[in-house]
Amino acid sequence: MIKKHGGNVYKFAKEHQVQVEDVIDFSANINPFGLSNVVKEAIPSMFDKVLNYPDPNYMDLREAIAKFENIYEDQIVLGNGAIECIFLLAEHLKAKHLVIPVPTFVEYERAFSKYQTKICYYQMNDMILDIDCLIESFSDRVDAVIVCNPNNPTGSLVKRTDLEKLLNYTKEHQIYLIIDEAFIDFTDDEDNNTMKTYLKSYSNLIILKSLTKFFAIPGLRLGYLMTSHKELIDSINNSRMPWSINSIASQVGELVLKDDSYIEKTKKWIVKERQWFYESILSIDGIYPYVSQGNYIFFRSDEYELDKKLAEYSIMIRNCNNYEGLSEGYFRVAIKDRNSNLKLISCIKEILWKS
Ligand SMILES: Cc1ncc(COP(=O)(O)O)c(C=O)c1O
Known part of the structure; x- marks a missing residue:
């Protein structure tokens, strides 16, 4: 088996008996704007070349x-x-x-x-x-x-x-x-x-x-x-x-690579959302985030089983305990759209409040 990575929504859905569409995946760092409209429109015509x-x-x-x-x-x-x-x-x-x-x-x-x-x-x-x-x-x-x-x-x-x-x-x-x-x-x-x-x-x-x-x-x-x-x-x-x-x-x-409007939109969004998300995570008692320049936030948590507990809400995050140089209690979450980010924050608060 390949060493654990983020983003395996299929395995997660099977293990937790939920539909893939219902999983909120914070474990893979993917731009939440998804495929650009230019690409979506052009894809059907690309099949000729296969x-x-x-x-x-x-x-x-x-x-x-x-x-x-x-x-x-x-x-x-x-x-x-x-x-x-x-x-x-x-x-x-x-x-x-x-x-x-x-x-x-x-x-x-x-x-x-x-x-x-x-x-x-x-x-x-x-x-x-x-x-x-x-x-x-x-x-x-x-x-x-x-x-x-x-x-x-x-x-x-x-x-x-x-x-x-x-x-x-x-x-x-x-x-x-x-x-x-x-x-x-x-x-x-x-x-x-x-x-x-x-x-x-x-x-x-x-x-x-x-x-x-x-x-x-x-x-x-x-x-x-x-x-x-x-x-x-x-x-x-x-x-x-x-x-x-x-x-x-x-x-x-x-x-x-030529889609300047998608590139600009993403760059503008990430600067604001990253700051807001970092501050929101920082405000949670028991969670200690690191300043990030990626489209993800890495943090230490007093709750070592945070990933398992979030799975009960169909939320996937990356447990970083298999990284060389890290031990239990470190996690990484992608920066997603505002609604998903708010949901993650409220679930983490609820979990830490209960424990
Ligand atoms: C730091 C880093 N480099 C390279 C890769 C590989 O990216 P790709 O999807 O282009 O193969 C990843 C994937 O997660 C990554 O995190």
């Missing part, structure tokens, strides 16, 4: 991504979700010693362990990644480090000036720096948070992006990595499986 193989190089999608990210088309490796890019990286980087600051996304460890990379965990202090301490912890053998920014599950964001320091250090010491920006579009000042402007001058830099969260297409699967490391890109392209992205996902990808 009769042909997709273009194995996905030139139109690649062009759309290059334009959106302001990078070159040959700096992109596409994936069936960012997850495929993580596994491709693990296979082709051939890193011997990877540093992973924890707690963080659990799949880095699974992907790199599969290719015999030794994993060295760096435990963050109170969920904050201090770059100077991280660098001090490196042994001579370290040849890759991965930073999730903003971090999943904590939501904490490393400042660009700190990442610059890490980038310069890693370049000088021939260490790959992988930055997972799966949630960067949700941050307050994305242009000043992303590290993509450094791709040109730093070939040791690899940036991961996911389209499944911001554009609400986790079931379609689409992501990519960006790097100017030509040998790495060639190595991946020369041996990877063809057509890993289906033609619907590829066409949807082209559309969403």
Whole structure:
């Protein structure tokens, strides 16, 4: 069985004998605006293309991504979700010693362990990644480090000036720096948070992006990595499986990246809703949230069984007890529409009041 993730509404519905439609899923961090209208209208006409193989190089999608990210088309490796890019990286980087600051996304460890990379965990202090301490912890053998920014599950964001320091250090010491920006579009000042402007001058830099969260297409699967490391890109392209992205996902990808009104609407909404949701959670006795720049809030709870108790209200949240570096009592909730958020808050209050 695959290690526990958020978002398994089917399993939850079966276990709790409820309809999938009745589950309120706070465990997966998906934009609550759902599929954009542009995509909904265009999807029926996209089915014609399933009769042909997709273009194995996905030139139109690649062009759309290059334009959106302001990078070159040959700096992109596409994936069936960012997850495929993580596994491709693990296979082709051939890193011997990877540093992973924890707690963080659990799949880095699974992907790199599969290719015999030794994993060295760096435990963050109170969920904050201090770059100077991280660098001090490196042994001579370290040849890759991965930073999730903003971090999943904590939501904490490393400042660009700190990442610059890490980038310069890693370049000088021939260490790959992988930055997972799966949630960067949700941050307050994305242009000043992303590290993509450094791709040109730093070939040791690899940036991961996911389209499944911001554009609400986790079931379609689409992501990519960006790097100017030509040998790495060639190595991946020369041996990877063809057509890993289906033609619907590829066409949807082209559309969403041009959908400025959806992008603007989401960015405006998240800034306000995140602040309101954080303050509302902070006001609950027995719950201690962390400041977040993602579309989710991470918190510690005096009630360790909060996920089980919320399940009685058909509410799913992410229990983070299986993350390296965390113990019982830590949870993550997605930021959803206001009504769902209000319902979650009132249920948590009721549970804590009763216990
Ligand atoms: C930090 C992070 N990176 C990458 C991924 C993979 O995203 P995708 O759905 O694009 O495969 C996830 C999924 O939850 C994630 O949380």
